Amino acid sequence: MKKLGVLLLILAVLFTAGCQKEAPVTQTAAAQEEVDPKSDQLYIEVSALGNLDYFYDHKMGMEMVGKELGVRTEYVGPAEYDMNAMVSAFEQAIAKRPNGIVVVGFESVLNPIIDKAIAAGIPVVTVDADLPDSNRLAFVGTGNFGAGVAGGHKLAELIGGSGKVAIMTKPGQSNLEERISGYQSALADYPGIEIVQIADTQSDPVIAAQAASALIQKFPDLAGIACVEGAGGSGAATAVREAGKAGEIKIVSMDRGNEVLEAIADGIISASVAQQTALMPYYAVQILYNLNNSNVAITTDNASAGVLGIPSMVDTGAIIVDETNYKYYMR
Numbered sequence: 432m433k434k435l436g437v438l439l440l441i442l443a444v445l446f447t448a449g450c451q452k453e454a455p456v457t458q459t460a461a462a463q464e465e466v467d468p469k470s471d472q473l474y475i476e477v478s479a480l481g482n483l484d485y486f487y488d489h490k491m492g493m494e495m496v497g498k499e500l501g502v503r504t505e506y507v508g509p510a511e512y513d514m515n516a517m518v519s520a521f522e523q524a525i526a527k528r529p530n531g532i533v534v535v536g537f538e539s540v541l542n543p544i545i546d547k548a549i550a551a552g553i554p555v556v557t558v559d560a561d562l563p564d565s566n567r568l569a570f571v572g573t574g575n576f577g578a579g580v581a582g583g584h585k586l587a588e589l590i591g592g593s594g595k596v597a598i599m600t601k602p603g604q605s606n607l608e609e610r611i612s613g614y615q616s617a618l619a620d621y622p623g624i625e626i627v628q629i630a631d632t633q634s635d636p637v638i639a640a641q642a643a644s645a646l647i648q649k650f651p652d653l654a655g656i657a658c659v660e661g662a663g664g665s666g667a668a669t670a671v672r673e674a675g676k677a678g679e680i681k682i683v684s685m686d687r688g689n690e691v692l693e694a695i696a697d698g699i700i701s702a703s704v705a706q707q708t709a710l711m712p713y714y715a716v717q718i719l720y721n722l723n724n725s726n727v728a729i730t731t732d733n734a735s736a737g738v739l740g741i742p743s744m745v746d747t748g749a750i751i752v753d754e755t756n757y758k759y760y761m762r
Contacts, residue, residue: 469724472502474716475524476533476558479517480634482510484688485661487762488708489558493533495709496716502530504716512634514540525551531719533712536562536570537604556718558711560606568722571715571745573706575606578749579613579659582683582704585751586618586655589681589701593623594654597646599663601634610659610685627653632663636690639666647674655681661688664703668694687752687760695757702753705760710747718742 476493480486490506497504507524509516514537521544524532532548534541536557545555545565554568561570586596598614600607611629618624627650632639639662647653647670656671658664664684668691671680677699684691684703694700718741721727730736752760 470501470503472720472723473505473527473529474502474531474533474719475505475507475527475529476535476712476715477517477521477524478506478508478535479512479514479537480510481506481508483634483661484690484762485686485708489535489712492709492712493716496713500716500720502716502720512537514538517541518544521545521548524548525553529553530723531556531716533558533715533719534567536560536565536567536606539564541565554719554722556715558715559708560604562605568739569715569718569741569743569745571711571718572606572747573711573749574746575609576613576616577746578704578706579610579615580617581613581749581751582610582657582659582685582702583614583617584620585702585704585753586614586657586681586683587621587624589683590624590654592621595625595627595650595652596655596657597627597650597653598629599632599639599642599656599658599660599667600629601632601660601662604660607659614657614659632658632660632666634660634662636662636665636669639663640669641666643667643670644674647671647676647680653680655683658682658684661686661691664688664700665690665694668699672699689762692752692757692761695752695754698754702751703757705750705752707747707750714745714747718745 493504493506508520525548532553532555534557537560542562542565545567548555549566556569557567559572598611630642632642643666656667658667667682671677682700684700687705691703722741727740729738729740733740
């Protein structure tokens with residue numbers, strides 16, 4: 432009995448010891464309060480024309496990439512096409528000492544402020560329109576010449592390879608000039624097509640409608656209108672509708688604003704060259720983020736070798752939108 436009692440006592444002690452759990456290790460207050468340093472990083476896009484539907488996609492791209500990377504993002508700049516206000520917004524962005532700036536390279540007047548940011552140690556990537564004469568590190572956007580070529584061949588197809596056409600643009604923007612060059616190159620393949628005029632929209636749908644009306648009056652046999660920026664399409668659609676020439680004058684617009692898509696649904700605009708716009712700031716911030724947080728060993732010493740380890744250009748592509756697929760682009 433004594434042996435049995437001792438055995439039971441030993442088993443009881445072992446059972447009790449086995450059931451006891453090791454006390455959890457308590458983190459220090461400093462460890463508990465530690466925050467991922469990446470969450471403090473700030474990336475800012477500076478633009479203009481923020482009132483246009485087109486730049487909704489820029490804002491969306493910035494928001495999405497911020498959430499995915501766990502960093503802070505901001506979109507700043509004037510609602511109108513005001514380069515002085517845009518430079519002022521850029522100055523304010525520099526003052527925040529962000530980890531990187533994304534900027535739409537509308538005009539070369541932005542070159543000095545881009546260079547100022549670079550000199551202050553803030554990396555800059557241009558999107559949508561490039562400023563290669565600045566010290567920007569990379570460009571992310573549509574291959575604009577290729578977009579113009581795609582639009583040109585579509586317009587030629589729509590008018591049967593023959594007729595008078597006009598191009599609508601806002602002069603002075605490098606990205607739009609490249610698209611015009613693409614149209615000219617594509618249409619040169621069709622001897623029966625004549626480009627009769629390049630009209631100024633000033634990136635304003637009302638002015639674009641007035642310009643398109645003037646074209647229709649000047650060239651009664653106008654067969655087609657190509658638009659290389661967002662406001663031109665809706666303006667041209669208004670003018671063609673008012674002239675009673677819907678379906679007769681073929682319009683190839685640019686981008687995918689709802690008014691353009693509705694005009695495609697109504698048969699007034701025949702097609703549009705849409706950009707994957709949200710990808711521009713999305714990939715631009717990815718480039719800046721990788722520059723700050725990654726170190727791909729291109730060489731044994733990237734810094735000494737003068738290697739940044741990032742792409743210098745990313746082409747986000749363009750897509751033809753027409754009656755077959757416009758509904759998928761409606762917002």
